[in-house]
Amino acid sequence: GDSVTQMEGPVTLSEEAFLTINCTYTATGYPSLFWYVQYPGEGLQLLLKATKADDKGSNKGFEATYRKETTSFHLEKGSVQVSDSAVYFCALSYNFNKFYFGSGTKLNVKP
Amino acid sequence: NAGVTQTPKFRVLKTGQSMTLLCAQDMNHEYMYWYRQDPGMGLRLIHYSVGEGTTAKGEVPDGYNVSRLKKQNFLLGLESAAPSQTSVYFCASSYSTSQETQYFGPGTRLLVL
Numbered sequence: 001g002d003s004v005t006q007m008e009g010p011v012t013l014s015e016e017a018f019l020t021i022n023c024t025y026t027a028t029g030y031p032s033l034f035w036y037v038q039y040p041g042e043g044l045q046l047l048l049k050a051t052k053a054d055d056k057g058s059n060k061g062f063e064a065t066y067r068k069e070t071t072s073f074h075l076e077k078g079s080v081q082v083s084d085s086a087v088y089f090c091a092l093s094y095n096f097n098k099f100y101f102g103s104g105t106k107l108n109v110k111p
Numbered sequence: 112n113a114g115v116t117q118t119p120k121f122r123v124l125k126t127g128q129s130m131t132l133l134c135a136q137d138m139n140h141e142y143m144y145w146y147r148q149d150p151g152m153g154l155r156l157i158h159y160s161v162g163e164g165t166t167a168k169g170e171v172p173d174g175y176n177v178s179r180l181k182k183q184n185f186l187l188g189l190e191s192a193a194p195s196q197t198s199v200y201f202c203a204s205s206y207s208t209s210q211e212t213q214y215f216g217p218g219t220r221l222l223v224l
Contacts, residue, residue, distance in 0.1 A: 004153075034212075043115070043201055043215030044154075089153060099144070099213070101153040 002027045004090050006102035013080055013109050021075040021105045023064075023090035031094035033057075033066050033073040038087045038104070047075075047088070085109045113137050115216035117202050123222045124192045132187040132219050134202030142205045143185040144169075144213065145177060147198040154201065160185055192223045 007022040025033065032051045036044040048057030053068035062077045073090060090102040118133040134143065141162050146154040156169030160179040174196060176188045185204075189196060199220050203213040 036215075041217075043217045044203075044213075045215070046212045049212065099156060101146075101155075103151055103153040 002031075002092065002094075002098065002100050004092055004100050004102040006088075006090050006105050009087075009104075009106040011105060011107050013107070015082055015109055015111050016079045017109075019075070019077040019080045019084075019107070021088055021090075021107070023073045023075065023102060025071050025073065025090075025092050025100075027071075027092055027094060029094045031092040033064070034091040034093065035062070035064055035073070035075050036089040036091060036101075038089065040086070044089060080107070080109045082109045082111055115202055115204055115214050117200075117216035117219050119219060120217070121220045121222075123224065124189075125224055126193060128192050129188070129190050130192065130221075131189075132200055132202075132221075134185045134187070134204075134216055135183055136185075136202075136204040136214070137183060138204060138206070138214065139182070140204035140206050140214070141182075142207065142211075143179065144203045144205075145175070145185065145187045146201045146203065147171065147196075148201060148218070149198050157187065157200075192221075194223045197221060197223045 034049045035047040037047045038044045048059040050057040050066035056065045064075045087104045087106045089104045093099045115136045144159045145157040158177040163182040166177045178186045202216040205211040205213045
C-alpha cells in the first residue's frame with residue numbers, strides 16, 4: 001500500500017545548524033509530495049511541494065527534491081532559527097483524494 | 112478571509128454522549144476533509160467531501176458520520192463517543208483535487224472519558 005515514513009524525532013539543533021529531516025514513501029502511482037509544518041497549538045500549513053520527479057520545492061529557506069529513484073523527499077535547511085521549532089509532516093497525494101501523512105518529526109532549535 | 116475555522120476548540124465528553132464538530136471555510140473550496148491526529152501516528156483521514164451534498168469514507172471512518180449540506184460547511188458527528196475517539200480533530204479544505212494544497216483549521220481537542 002501507499003505510505004510515508006519519516007525519521008523519528010525529536011530533532012534538537014542549535015541555531016544556525018544544518019537541518020535534514022528524512023522522508024521516504026511507497027506509492028503505486030505518481031504522487032505529489034508535500035511538506036507541512038505545524039506550529040504549537042495551530043493547524044498544519046503547507047511548507048512546500050513538488051508534483052513530479054526531480055522537481056525541487058522551496059520556501060522560507062527550506063528545500064526538498066522529489067527523488068523517484070530513491071523514493072525520497074528529504075527536507076533541508078542550511079541554517080535553522082529558533083522560530084523553525086515545530087512539527088514537520090511529509091505527505092503524499094495522488095489517485096484522486098488519497099492523502100497520506102507521515103507521523104511527523106518534531107524539531108527543537110535552541111538559541 | 113477567516114480561512115478554515117473549527118468549533119469548538121476543546122470539548123470533554125462522557126462515553127456514550129454525542130456531539131457535532133463544525134468546520135467552516137470561506138475560500139469557496141470544493142473539497143473538505145476531516146482528519147484525526149494521534150501521537151506518533153500523523154494524520155489519518157476520517158471522511159471527506161468532493162462537493163456540496165457529497166461525502167465519502169476515508170481511512171478510519173468507523174464511529175463517525177459527516178454531512179455537507181452547504182458548500183462552506185462540513186460537519187463531523189460522533190453518535191456515541193468512545194475513549195478511543197480521544198484525539199485532536201483537524202478539518203481541511205482544498206480548491207479541487209487532494210493534490211492541491213490543503214488549508215487546515217486550528218483543530219478541536221476532544222477528550223472522551
